[in-house]
Amino acid sequence: MKIDYFSDFCIFVIKVCISSISKIFYSKERDSGCICVLKLAIVKGKELKKYDFGAGHPFRGDRFEDFFSFFEKKIGLEGRFEIVANNKLASDSDLKLWHTKQYIDAMEKASCGIQVSDLFGFLSSDNLNPQTRRFPLGIESAARVIVASSMLACDLVMEGSFEKAISIGGGLHHAKSNYGEGFCVYNDVVICVKHAIRKFSLDRILVLDTDAHAGNGTCEAFYSDPKVLFVDLHQKYIYPGTGFEFEIGEGKGRGFTVNVPLPPGAGDEAYKFVFNELVFPLVQEFKPQLIIRNGGSDPHPSDKITQLGLTLQGFNYIGKALAELSKICDGKEVDLICSGYKPEVLSRAWTALISGLAGVNFNLAEPFPLKPSKRQLLEEVKKVVAKVKTNLKPYWKHLNF
Numbered sequence: 014m015k016i017d018y019f020s021d022f023c024i025f026v027i028k029v030c031i032s033s034i035s036k037i038f039y040s041k042e043r044d045s046g047c048i049c050v051l052k053l054a055i056v057k058g059k060e061l062k063k064y065d066f067g068a069g070h071p072f073r074g075d076r077f078e079d080f081f082s083f084f085e086k087k088i089g090l091e092g093r094f095e096i097v098a099n100n101k102l103a104s105d106s107d108l109k110l111w112h113t114k115q116y117i118d119a120m121e122k123a124s125c126g127i128q129v130s131d132l133f134g135f136l137s138s139d140n141l142n143p144q145t146r147r148f149p150l151g152i153e154s155a156a157r158v159i160v161a162s163s164m165l166a167c168d169l170v171m172e173g174s175f176e177k178a179i180s181i182g183g184g185l186h187h188a189k190s191n192y193g194e195g196f197c198v199y200n201d202v203v204i205c206v207k208h209a210i211r212k213f214s215l216d217r218i219l220v221l222d223t224d225a226h227a228g229n230g231t232c233e234a235f236y237s238d239p240k241v242l243f244v245d246l247h248q249k250y251i252y253p254g255t256g257f258e259f260e261i262g263e264g265k266g267r268g269f270t271v272n273v274p275l276p277p278g279a280g281d282e283a284y285k286f287v288f289n290e291l292v293f294p295l296v297q298e299f300k301p302q303l304i305i306r307n308g309g310s311d312p313h314p315s316d317k318i319t320q321l322g323l324t325l326q327g328f329n330y331i332g333k334a335l336a337e338l339s340k341i342c343d344g345k346e347v348d349l350i351c352s353g354y355k356p357e358v359l360s361r362a363w364t365a366l367i368s369g370l371a372g373v374n375f376n377l378a379e380p381f382p383l384k385p386s387k388r389q390l391l392e393e394v395k396k397v398v399a400k401v402k403t404n405l406k407p408y409w410k411h412l413n414f
């Protein structure tokens with residue numbers, strides 16, 4: 014009798030375990046070849062489409078709905094991902110975590126059509142509608158939605174609702190405390206980090222910027238802050254003209270800013286080399302409590318603005334690498350995605366990133382024929398990484414062995 018009771022008890026425990034696991038994992042056969050994955054949150058802000066600089070501008074608001082339609086068709090949302098709606102706008106208090114009151118007031122007025130006499134003291138011309146030469150009407154509230162969505166993504170992860178969360182529209186990394194540029198109004202990356210530090214008392218956050226352009230606004234915010242390890246992979250010698258190997262932080266934050274300027278056409282193998290030789294060892298020593306990555310599709314070779322040569326498989330690799338890196342912090346990762354300027358590429362590259370992050374098998378063809386990358390570019394990248402390591406050596410133990 015005792016053995017029978019014990020057997021029944023074991024069966025009961027097994028059933029409870031299976032039931033619990035099934036709530037976390039979901040598996041379903043599809044043409045896309047899905048494997049068993051953890052559910053991820055995809056935060057979708059209300060009226061996100063209003064973050065639009067107008068006809069003739071590289072940054073249009075229709076990109077977001079185009080992505081959601083493509084993603085649902087190719088990957089599917091049911092079971093693997095959960096759309097989390099955000100209907101809130103970031104408050105002035107939230108924005109002031111990085112931006113000055115004067116800047117916020119100027120953006121709010123200009124977005125309502127109110128003339129601001131010194132407007133160009135607060136923003137660059139690329140943040141204007143190219144046809145009207147004015148700050149786009151309604152874009153400031155849309156920017157607040159993006160900030161609120163990125164903060165929500167952080168909360169979902171840190172409070173344990175999801176292991177990972179993706180804020181579509183996030184990653185506006187060029188905005189400085191009192192100046193908007195590079196299609197960026199409010200810097201949700203900086204605000205998201207500062208929000209996480211304030212609300213969850215974190216003292217080690219990794220910010221990984223894989224946008225093709227150096228994240229000058231984010232870099233400026235944390236240049237002297239040892240709580241934030243800022244790693245930035247970008248194309249060298251292009252806008253905004255920052256992000257050189259010798260820019261490694263200052264004061265207590267010296268050694269915690271890591272810029273990796275890549276040559277045009279660097280390609281997938283170069284990115285893998287940088288991750289394996291530089292990013293993984295740094296993160297393993299830093300031991301972040303949260304990872305925040307930002308960047309969209311602009312490193313793709315068919316992008317209109319940059320020439321880094323990262324293929325769809327390369328974007329997929331970045332997602333996989335982030336999933337592996339996040340094991341260091343119990344899987345806690347927030348992804349901010351918005352950049353990219355070739356409509357035929359944007360949705361595919363975003364999907365490739367998310368698929369890699371989620372562990373979903375990815376099989377999408379390139380929209381355009383690709384030219385093979387030149388092998389000598391990898392040798393150039395190796396030299397860049399060597400310079401970065403030399404500059405960082407005094408501040409990281411693993412570089413001294």
